[in-house]
Amino acid sequence: xxxxxxxxxxxxxxxxxxxxxxxxxxxxxxxxxxxxxxxxxxxxxxxxxxxxxxxxxxxxxxxxxxxxxxxxxxxxxxxxxxxxxxxxxxxxxxxxxxxxxxxxxxxxxxxxxxxxxxxxxxxxxxxxxxxxxxxxxxxxxxxxxxxxxxxxxxxxxxxxxxxxxxxxxxxxxxxxxxxxxxxxxxxxxxxxxxxxxxx
Numbered sequence: 001x002x003x004x005x006x007x008x009x010x011x012x013x014x015x016x017x018x019x020x021x022x023x024x025x026x027x028x029x030x031x032x033x034x035x036x037x038x039x040x041x042x043x044x045x046x047x048x049x050x051x052x053x054x055x056x057x058x059x060x061x062x063x064x065x066x067x068x069x070x071x072x073x074x075x076x077x078x079x080x081x082x083x084x085x086x087x088x089x090x091x092x093x094x095x096x097x098x099x100x101x102x103x104x105x106x107x108x109x110x111x112x113x114x115x116x117x118x119x120x121x122x123x124x125x126x127x128x129x130x131x132x133x134x135x136x137x138x139x140x141x142x143x144x145x146x147x148x149x150x151x152x153x154x155x156x157x158x159x160x161x162x163x164x165x166x167x168x169x170x171x172x173x174x175x176x177x178x179x180x181x182x183x184x185x186x187x188x189x190x191x192x193x194x195x196x197x198x199x
Contacts, residue, residue: 008033009194012055013067015039016096016122020153020186021067029187032194035059039126045074049082056086064088065193069095091193096123100153102185110179115146117173120153121160124167131170139172147176153183 011034013021018039024030035055041048052073056064066083071094073079083090093103097118101107110116119127131138148168150157157164157178168175 009197010035010059010062010064011067011190012037012052012059012064014042014072014096016042016120016126017067017099017186019122020100020183021190023154024183024187024190029183030190030194032065032190035064039122042072042126045078049073049078053082053086056082056088060086063197065190065197066090067099067190067193069093069098071095089193089196091189093189097151099189100151100181100186101179102181103189106185110149115144116149116176117142117145117147117171118149118151119164119167120151121156123151124160124163128163128167131167135170135172138170142171142173145173147174149176150178152178152180153186155180155182 009032011021011032013034013036015036016039018036021030021034025032025034037048037051037055041051052066052068056066066088068079068090070079073082079090082088091099091103093099094105094107097120098105098107100120101110130141148164150164164175
């Protein structure tokens, strides 16, 4: 590893956020190298924890910033424990959607009763695996929710209109809201974590 690499900040992120992070790097809003972990690791807390731990150990000399949510490893403080174990800094967010909303639990302001299913283009791709069975199976799986909220960070959600309609039809969940959030909140969230890394 050359000196320049050591000096450039490193993010370790969920692959679901790859389009947004690459857009921030391309625009110059964030200067960082990044390692994206496979988005499908989200389906298995243990595999995600093992992959995240391995990546943190591999890159520990670079003091990476973790771009995952507090709840991405489970609901009993597993992420906090891993960050403490690896002496790592993480963005202040509950999950990937909270990251895009600006973090700090803004997701709970939007969905205090946990009744919404949030979709970005990346999360749509990930979630389509959940509706691979019959319509009845899909509707049973989602029947505790009241609807879908589209989270549009890159201004391109309308390009996925047909796939969203298919997901909505298969799950029985209507599209209730289309939030155009941009990248500003996410950018500030990452910048704040990078700032903590310097101290």
